[in-house]
Amino acid sequence: MSVQTLTLGQLKNDWAAIQEDALNDYLTFLRFKSISTDLKYKEETIRCARWLQDYVKQIGFETELWETPGYPVIFASHNGAGPSKPTLLIYNHYDVQPADPLSEWDSPPFEPIMRDGEVFARGAQDNKGQCFYVLQALKALLKHNPAFPINIKLCIEGEEEIGSPQLAALLKEKDKQKKLKADYLAIVDTGLPDKETPAITLGVRGIVTMEVRVQGSSADLHSGSHGGLVYNPLHALVEMLAKLRDKEGKITIPGFYEDVLEMTQKEKSQIAFDFDEKKYEAMFGVKSHGGEKALAPLERAWNRPTLEINGIAGGYGGIGFKTVIPSKAIAKISCRLVPDQDPHKIGNLVAKYLKEIAPKEVAVEVEIFNGVGKAIRANPFSKVVKAFSMAYEELFQKPCKNIFEGASIPIVTELAEVSQSEVILLGFGLPDDQIHAPNEHFGVDRLEKGFLVLSLAIQNLGNLN
């Protein structure tokens, strides 16, 4: 079967023709409150999955909805290129982060609106926007050819934001392993350092998350009558948390850095560690002066583990004042990990240390959450890296950089192992997209660029083999 290779120009014309329809479908996708961490949204998240499965089917894929005790995984495949051609597995997710704090959104998070070419909504970038340009590229390629230049598989899950526990379980099943087998794996969930700089991502950090619970009295107490009598759980909590990092920004937990695999200088030389401090400050209103003081910014963000407090709750945090000594206080903690740190081992080290340093007047428990993930570092010399680099360079007319991402995609290591494929991470996120934060947004221009790069790279993979 002869395959027509589309030029960049042809693809740009295609995008112009489909953009309006694509945008409408994208907005529909964004309206689903597919918040995986909160069971309140269970029905809507499942409706989102069904809608998406239908969308993929209409493009021309064979689809399966892999049901789980949590949210279903959409698996889709198109093997029209035949056994002589390689297979690319593309990973996305349809679930999103919670939208809190709601009061800080300029427009409702699940009523997408466009301002200055950017679509504002929870999930606009992470990961519905990224998922959507992938689907548009596949749709366009199939319009011109009855088959793709290579075989394509899709794996779109609904629990990435809670650490992919259900997909992780599915990956242990033999039939799923067989179905997911591929030559290349593209995780389309990362970004570019800035709008003008083409880049692919060669590594992400691992993650483990947990909740610390400190219990004092059996009920909240009046801070006047009991102040000076009980050991306030909030004091216990801040005293414990303050001990987790030293003055140099290093984590003080014994054994925390033990398994860190340092990059060689040769490895480092392949990665673009350059960092524009002024641009960062202008973008986020803060200097990049957290973490380990001895290290450069992107060294800290890409190549070193962290421990961050992601939330504290206890007592009265509302308007006005309440003179209470709360009976309990909690903190949410996450650690970002690098090769070869094991998430379970690190979680246990943190929990053990917190219990050791807890004042004996309070009771402390630590729950390590599911959805841990190991860090990954990809091979910079693989064919899939070459195919995507070529696509980026054709579109941007600039060399494509190799970067890392500090965030985690917990399933990536397991998915690469099970599919037995060479992995690449890519995407069109930008640092100020406000993912996981109020006013998340994604640009229509990036939907187009994503569409173009995916289309070109898939064609490149067909021609490279």
Next chain:
Amino acid sequence: MSVQTLTLGQLKNDWAAIQEDALNDYLTFLRFKSISTDLKYKEETIRCARWLQDYVKQIGFETELWETPGYPVIFASHNGAGPSKPTLLIYNHYDVQPADPLSEWDSPPFEPIMRDGEVFARGAQDNKGQCFYVLQALKALLKHNPAFPINIKLCIEGEEEIGSPQLAALLKEKDKQKKLKADYLAIVDTGLPDKETPAITLGVRGIVTMEVRVQGSSADLHSGSHGGLVYNPLHALVEMLAKLRDKEGKITIPGFYEDVLEMTQKEKSQIAFDFDEKKYEAMFGVKSHGGEKALAPLERAWNRPTLEINGIAGGYGGIGFKTVIPSKAIAKISCRLVPDQDPHKIGNLVAKYLKEIAPKEVAVEVEIFNGVGKAIRANPFSKVVKAFSMAYEELFQKPCKNIFEGASIPIVTELAEVSQSEVILLGFGLPDDQIHAPNEHFGVDRLEKGFLVLSLAIQNLGNLN
């Protein structure tokens, strides 16, 4: 005019006759959501004040509603005893604490229900219950005599739980000072050490409250992409808060203890400092092992200043997990004070120290709230103390103890000064009433005892002069 002095037996019969009506009126009072700290309840709090004014008027008082930019103060007087008799000013408040956390109430906080002789509702004790037995005593005394044995004034305010800012402002007005003039002042807002032990309160601690706000980035950030880059405001906050107390439980803020007026051994000998550790632990599920380690429990709770964190909020504290580095974090802090600490001075010392120790990577501001109050120590040899001690001893058939209260009634010092009266604090609260906490409650038996003690003490004051 000859005044009939009622015996304890007569008063008990009176209570039996009025109890049912009194209870019904009490429950109506409790249904008002008169939460002064939250403007959402503004209309209902004002309705509560109007209802209460009407109630006091129907008893036979001349009433005034002192309007303020906040909540009105109900002033009432009955001068039938005439100028040859002394005047007792009684203070109560109709506002209540917020009901959070709502999920921990066994029944809705503003739908009072009775279980085992206890009424459960927000404000059941603090202060609607205490206010209500005062009103019943006055009602009963007037039923038997066209006038009281002494002149009575009432001052019932609606902002005690936010530190009485409006009443404090009114106390600066000449005409209000004149109207409030009295010989004795009874603050009916405290409690007994236990059900069987009669006691009056000779002192309360002062208070100053504040909110610390730590600001990092301009928007919440993803803890993966930015972990290791920004200085997390939650880390800054816990590091600052952990430095406020040392290992011995002492406050580390320079100058904090400077103005503390130590009690003499003679003064201490008049106060019942005995403390039942086992009973405390059984009641609150926690040992009384907080605060300054070198001191005895009630020394810490009554006679020493404290600094307590009353709330922390920042990041995600809900169900599940959110991998966020919040842009800001806040803590609510209160200090309980003893003579001669000045609340403004202490507030400023805390604020100054917090700013000094704040990591320079974050911006810190501290708001000191209105509604500060000085501590008071009352004269144990005054006539009003004698009159109430006699009343307690007649009812309980036991010696009446002198105790202190660790909590604060911010307006008490100013009210005593303005009214030029000898002050006493009393009430029928018990340590496990859960005031300011879920499932606040007050016993019907204590409504009766309060009724009896107030009635007897007012008669005693008439006879002592």
